[in-house]
Amino acid sequence: MKIIKLKLKERSYPIYIEEGIIAKSGSLLRRLQLGSDAAIITNQYLEKKIGQRLKGSLKKYNISSKIYTVPDSEKAKSFRHCLNLIDKISKYDNNKSLFLIALGGGVIGDLTGFVASIYKRGIAYIQIPTTLLAQIDSAIGGKTAIDLPIAKNLIGAFHQPKAVIVDPGLLKSLPKRQLKAGLAEIIKYAAIKDKPLFSFLKNNYKKIISLDKKAVELIETKCIAIKTRIVEQDEKEKKGIRTILNFGHTIGHAIESAGGYNKYNHGEAISIGMICAAQISHNLKLLREENLDKIISLVRLYGLPTRIKGIALNKIMSSLAKDKKFIHGRNRFVLPVEIGKVKVISNIPQDAIRKAILKHGSCY
Ligand SMILES: NC(=O)c1ccc[n+]([C@@H]2O[C@H](COP(=O)([O-])OP(=O)(O)OC[C@H]3O[C@@H](n4cnc5c(N)ncnc54)[C@H](O)[C@@H]3O)[C@@H](O)[C@H]2O)c1
Numbered sequence: 001m002k003i004i005k006l007k008l009k010e011r012s013y014p015i016y017i018e019e020g021i022i023a024k025s026g027s028l029l030r031r032l033q034l035g036s037d038a039a040i041i042t043n044q045y046l047e048k049k050i051g052q053r054l055k056g057s058l059k060k061y062n063i064s065s066k067i068y069t070v071p072d073s074e075k076a077k078s079f080r081h082c083l084n085l086i087d088k089i090s091k092y093d094n095n096k097s098l099f100l101i102a103l104g105g106g107v108i109g110d111l112t113g114f115v116a117s118i119y120k121r122g123i124a125y126i127q128i129p130t131t132l133l134a135q136i137d138s139a140i141g142g143k144t145a146i147d148l149p150i151a152k153n154l155i156g157a158f159h160q161p162k163a164v165i166v167d168p169g170l171l172k173s174l175p176k177r178q179l180k181a182g183l184a185e186i187i188k189y190a191a192i193k194d195k196p197l198f199s200f201l202k203n204n205y206k207k208i209i210s211l212d213k214k215a216v217e218l219i220e221t222k223c224i225a226i227k228t229r230i231v232e233q234d235e236k237e238k239k240g241i242r243t244i245l246n247f248g249h250t251i252g253h254a255i256e257s258a259g260g261y262n263k264y265n266h267g268e269a270i271s272i273g274m275i276c277a278a279q280i281s282h283n284l285k286l287l288r289e290e291n292l293d294k295i296i297s298l299v300r301l302y303g304l305p306t307r308i309k310g311i312a313l314n315k316i317m318s319s320l321a322k323d324k325k326f327i328h329g330r331n332r333f334v335l336p337v338e339i340g341k342v343k344v345i346s347n348i349p350q351d352a353i354r355k356a357i358l359k360h361g362s363c364y
């Protein structure tokens with residue numbers, strides 16, 4: 001078993017990585033002494049597939065648990081479902097030593113983490129991520145949130161989990177499109193911080209896409225370690241260090257939102273976002289053409305989109321203007337300067353952004 005420790009003083013926690021580790025959850029959690037009662041938050045599909053197995057493993061170690069399900073979509077990240085959950089777990093709680101377990105993708109992780117952050121001014125929770133994106137990204141770092149109708153993730157808190165249990169074996173049932181969305185984030189990690197990982201992705205496509213045990217454990221461990229080190233240095237995204245994780249996300253979020261959140265999923269949108277950011281960087285003479293081509297080729301190799309289709313340029317530009325990460329209206333882009341190295345640059349001219357989008361899009 002690999003263990004990566006995320007070090008944040010009294011908020012430090014272990015991230016366990018091993019295929020099949022879900023069966024050991026009971027013994028891992030007993031050792032952490034979080035309490036004797038767990039509320040497992042998941043959806044109906046995952047409840048049947050994994051939830052009952054998890055419950056059994058907890059029972060062996062005298063942790064009683066109850067499963068609560070939420071709808072299987074981004075809609076679960078709403079006030080309604082948040083309050084509904086709080087109502088239910090408060091009845092189960094009964095002043096027991098209750099902790100929460102998020103069993104699911106990023107949606108369940110974000111919602112459970114947010115409930116844990118506000119219930120009784122904060123209780124313990126565990127992340128058991130079941131999508132590739134959640135295993136290498138959203139389950140780590142303590143960002144929790146629910147959505148408002150006007151924008152995603154507007155209500156949230158930083159609340160670190162007490163442990164993250166990553167079982168790559170759970171990815172076997174993940175639909176291919178979801179798997180690829182996670183791979184887009186892995187390409188992102190390689191492009192911002194890890195040139196050898198970039199080469200590994202290029203040379204091991206078949207193994208990775210067929211979920212070869214060794215290859216998946218290796219890339220997941222590398223990405224988790226990168227995210228962990230970044231979060232340790234800039235937990236609350238105040239120092240501009242955590243910002244580099246947004247490579248591809250500025251234009252990516254705008255594409256996601258302009259497409260009504262159903263044309264492109266998150267991973268697909270950030271794939272094009274990374275290419276546009278690389279194009280801007282190349283146009284500003286910060287990135288050599290051969291490196292721009294390498295990024296485009298890797299995105300294409302993993303069957304992710306490299307061009308925007310059927311979205312109006314104006315729609316993308318106006319979504320971009322609403323980016324909540326911009327400071328005093330000044331835009332901020334993470335631009336690659338080499339494979340494995342990026343710079344954060346503000347005030348990119350609108351025209352340069354438009355040009356890059358048009359170069360990689362059949363926008364009308
Ligand atoms: N907190 C953070 O730092 C952070 C970072 C990135 C994204 N996010 C959030 O994460 C969410 C997206 O997460 P996601 O991509 O994991 O999507 P998701 O949680 O919607 O899961 C995608 C789909 O996969 C299904 N699924 C999950 N595990 C499965 C499995 N093992 N087998 C088969 N099907 C499975 C789910 O039921 C769902 O239908 C967004 O709400 C986003 O805002 C948060």
Ligand SMILES: [Zn+2]
Binds near residue numbers: 185249266270
């Ligand atoms: Zn992302």
